[in-house]
Amino acid sequence: MVFTLQPAVKDDFVDRKYILADMLSSLEDGSTRMGFALVGPRRIGKTSILKEVVRRLRRGKGVVPVYFPLWDIVENTLPEL
Secondary structure, three states: OOOOOOOOOHHHOOOOHHHHHHHHHHHHOOOOOOOOOOOOOOOOOHHHHHHHHHHHHHHOOOOOOOOOOHHHOOOOOHHHO
16 A cells, blocks of 8 residues: 555555445445435545445446546535635
């Protein structure tokens, strides 16, 4: 694992197995309609978790994950609003 400012993926993604397992089991269960909110300070791995969930869901069948960063949509930062 190397230090990077980009979100961790694949082999660099560590120590979040319980979060991944919970999200994946809920999202892959066709009878469950559940959403997730990942909340926390900057730089703790929220984007890495989402990107890893998307990557793993794409390997399976039955779920079509869609990921888009909200920063691409928002024109102002929260303090500017």
